[in-house]
Amino acid sequence: MLRVGLPRALLYHKYHVLWTTFLHECGFGTVVSPPTNRRILERGVALAVDESCLSMKVFLGHADALTGRCDVLFVPRHESYERGEQLCVKFMATYDIVRNTLPDLSLITYNVDVHRGVDERRSMIAMARSLGVRAGVARRAHAHAVTAHHAHEVELARLQQSVAEAPRQGELRVLVVGHSYNLSDRLIGEPILAYLRALDVEVFTSDEVDKAAARRTASAISPTMKWRYNKELLGAVDLYRGLVDGIVFVVTFPCGPDSLMSEFCSRRVTGIPMTTLVLDELFGEAGVRTRLESFVDVVRERRRREQLRDVGP
Amino acid sequence: MSERLVTFPHMGEYWIAFETLTHELGATALVPPPMTKRTLELGARHSPEFVCVPFKYNLGTFVEALEAGANVIAQAGGGCRFGYYAEVQQAILRDLGHQFEMVNITGSWSVWELLNDFRGIAPGVSMPRVVRAFALALRKGKALEAAEDRVRKNVGFEAERGAHRRVMTRFLRDLRSAGGFRDIARLEERVLGELSAIPLDEPERRLRVGVVGELFILMDPYSNHDFERKLAEHRVEVHRSITMTRVIEHGVRSRPHLRALLREADPWLKHHLGADGTESVAMTWRLMNDGFDGMAHLKPFGCMPEVSAMSALQRISREHTFPVLFVSYDAQTAETGIRTRVEAFCDMLHMRAKESIRA
Numbered sequence: 001m002l003r004v005g006l007p008r009a010l011l012y013h014k015y016h017v018l019w020t021t022f023l024h025e026c027g028f029g030t031v032v033s034p035p036t037n038r039r040i041l042e043r044g045v046a047l048a049v050d051e052s053c054l055s056m057k058v059f060l061g062h063a064d065a066l067t068g069r070c071d072v073l074f075v076p077r078h079e080s081y082e083r084g085e086q087l088c089v090k091f092m093a094t095y096d097i098v099r100n101t102l103p104d105l106s107l108i109t110y111n112v113d114v115h116r117g118v119d120e121r122r123s124m125i126a127m128a129r130s131l132g133v134r135a136g137v138a139r140r141a142h143a144h145a146v147t148a149h150h151a152h153e154v155e156l157a158r159l160q161q162s163v164a165e166a167p168r169q170g171e172l173r174v175l176v177v178g179h180s181y182n183l184s185d186r187l188i189g190e191p192i193l194a195y196l197r198a199l200d201v202e203v204f205t206s207d208e209v210d211k212a213a214a215r216r217t218a219s220a221i222s223p224t225m226k227w228r229y230n231k232e233l234l235g236a237v238d239l240y241r242g243l244v245d246g247i248v249f250v251v252t253f254p255c256g257p258d259s260l261m262s263e264f265c266s267r268r269v270t271g272i273p274m275t276t277l278v279l280d281e282l283f284g285e286a287g288v289r290t291r292l293e294s295f296v297d298v299v300r301e302r303r304r305r306e307q308l309r310d311v312g313p
Numbered sequence: 314m315s316e317r318l319v320t321f322p323h324m325g326e327y328w329i330a331f332e333t334l335t336h337e338l339g340a341t342a343l344v345p346p347p348m349t350k351r352t353l354e355l356g357a358r359h360s361p362e363f364v365c366v367p368f369k370y371n372l373g374t375f376v377e378a379l380e381a382g383a384n385v386i387a388q389a390g391g392g393c394r395f396g397y398y399a400e401v402q403q404a405i406l407r408d409l410g411h412q413f414e415m416v417n418i419t420g421s422w423s424v425w426e427l428l429n430d431f432r433g434i435a436p437g438v439s440m441p442r443v444v445r446a447f448a449l450a451l452r453k454g455k456a457l458e459a460a461e462d463r464v465r466k467n468v469g470f471e472a473e474r475g476a477h478r479r480v481m482t483r484f485l486r487d488l489r490s491a492g493g494f495r496d497i498a499r500l501e502e503r504v505l506g507e508l509s510a511i512p513l514d515e516p517e518r519r520l521r522v523g524v525v526g527e528l529f530i531l532m533d534p535y536s537n538h539d540f541e542r543k544l545a546e547h548r549v550e551v552h553r554s555i556t557m558t559r560v561i562e563h564g565v566r567s568r569p570h571l572r573a574l575l576r577e578a579d580p581w582l583k584h585h586l587g588a589d590g591t592e593s594v595a596m597t598w599r600l601m602n603d604g605f606d607g608m609a610h611l612k613p614f615g616c617m618p619e620v621s622a623m624s625a626l627q628r629i630s631r632e633h634t635f636p637v638l639f640v641s642y643d644a645q646t647a648e649t650g651i652r653t654r655v656e657a658f659c660d661m662l663h664m665r666a667k668e669s670i671r672a
Contacts (some may be wrong), residue, residue, distance in 0.1 A: 002336060049620050049623045049627070051615050051616075051623075053617075061499045077583075077584050079585075084612045086392070089392070089393055089586065089587030089617045089618045089621065090621065092585060092620030092648040093342055093590065093618070095584060096581070096583060096584060096586065096621070096624070096625065100628045101628075102628075111584065156659075189619075210329070222400060224396070225397055225400065256365070256616075256617050257397075259362075259394070260360045260364060262361070263360075263401055264363070264400070264401050264404060267404045267405070267408055268404060272624040278363070292491050
């Protein structure tokens with residue numbers, strides 16, 4: 001059985017259900033790299049071009065961690081999911097970056113560029129076919145994978161929405177906005193979410209919102225922003241701004257799309273405290289904690305005053 | 314609104330073509346003041362911290378143009394962060410209290426849409442007039458590029474220092490006032506003749522270096538600290554294939570162009586990297602195989618398409634022992650640093666050339 005290696009980084013965090021369902025139903029085994037640890041990060045930093053974003057460095061560390069542990073490495077290439085829409089250009093380059101950085105690995109890939117007429121379904125099926133999977137099996141695998149992926153996404157959004165609509169569990173509610181590959185990362189996002197919870201904050205994430213609704217509302221707020229995943233973040237801000245007391249942006253240095261989107265947000269979304277945490281490979285947990293603590297203090301103070309005002313003199 | 318005073322970002326000497334375009338469309342151009350340290354300071358002060366540096370130069374240019382009285386800003390866009398510049402810059406400038414209209418010329422890259430976007434500069438202008446304005450501006454761009462290409466290749470060998478610059482100064486002045494296609498053609502012929510007549514102090518063998526990278530930094534000598542001239546001054550023939558008019562041509566015919574680039578870059582890339590990344594790899598590979606002595610790769614710090622290209626360029630450089638100088642620009646980049654790196658790079662190239670002659 002072919003063992004397919006999946007780096008636990010970048011779009012894995014978004015499409016793991018789609019990918020693993022598809023690969024398993026095609027009859028392949030999968031090996032996923034372990035959650036990010038210091039060693040993986042260090043390997044990634046050593047392998048990557050210096051100016052790559054932290055998330056790409058993490059990805060290369062994961063790809064490297066799978067060397068010798070799988071038969072082929074699975075590195076899809078994504079350019080666009082809709083006409084007139086884009087993704088961050090690093091997703092266009094991921095496959096070639098891995099090929100040039102780790103030339104000894106054998107890769108399998110599929111390409112999604114709906115803007116140029118290359119759709120996900122045909123590409124994934126073609127990839128499976130090239131590995132000897134029968135057409136019928138590949139088609140069925142894809143159909144099942146898509147169903148499972150959507151069910152997963154819908155469930156995440158539904159769960160979070162129901163919590164948001166339920167009475168408050170903690171004193172404060174904060175929306176953490178960041179790409180799924182950052183928020184779900186063991187070293188990058190998870191400690192931030194955990195620390196906020198430790199500060200008695202009820203945490204919501206941009207990852208668990210209705211993505212299609214988020215993209216629609218984002219297009220209305222910022223018509224020329226073309227990045228699909230950033231639309232989801234901007235839309236999440238709009239969908240949740242009335243339900244939370246503060247917003248924390250988690251950005252990996254030097255993320256191109258986020259550099260502009262968070263600027264736009266801070267100028268056009270007003271009336272709610274916001275802060276941006278920019279993380280690079282040198283970040284220390286103490287610094288992040290201090291920033292979060294002071295932000296939570298601000299949010300708490302603001303909420304206390306609002307409550308006093310609501311009660312009236 | 315009173316008279317429309319249209320401004321645009323600075324990039325090299327292309328303001329001459331933008332001015333012509335605006336004028337031919339029937340609006341008045343307000344050429345922004347030449348970029349200075351202040352431009353970048355203004356831009357950096359009001360920009361997001363780690364946005365790529367062209368954003369900061371553009372923003373600073375706009376502030377200075379607005380101060381000078383502009384009330385319409387024309388901003389272009391591209392297939393990376395550049396595509397989102399206009400909207401964010403508009404938000405920043407409005408928050409600073411400026412009153413203006415932003416015309417977004419992204420064109421979505423078909424000739425028709427591009428021409429249609431130009432109409433935003435002078436609303437109500439007829440399509441035939443837009444076509445003529447665009448053609449004339451493009452022609453000026455071509456003439457400018459033909460002359461600059463010649464200068465890049467020869468200025469390092471001029472026998473009398475400043476000879477090229479003298480010819481170019483007069484040419485730029487005349488190009489600005491040239492009114493028709495025939496005038497531009499005559500001017501181009503004249504300047505190429507004059508440039509050819511400049512006496513050169515030829516070495517036995519010329520070192521040839523190609524320059525690739527992100528388009529703004531590549532084409533704007535102010536923000537790249539006159540990189541090409543510094544390179545040429547070390548007796549190097551400098552080649553650059555990316556020019557404004559080619560970017561436009563490739564943009565409107567992107568599919569065949571990308572296919573051709575990918576065919577060329579095939580050993581290193583299977584897919585397009587976005588913006589100019591693919592071109593950087595294809596050109597480096599082509600020039601290396603043409604026997605060039607080295608390449609320089611220029612980009613703003615953090616420019617993702619070019620960072621992606623670097624993974625291929627570093628591999629080409631490593632596997633073929635081919636010298637590539639990587640230069641990143643941000644708001645803190647100092648001229649001295651660039652000078653030193655160019656000098657060291659050129660010394661190394663000259664040494665390599667000598668060794669290969671001996672061997």
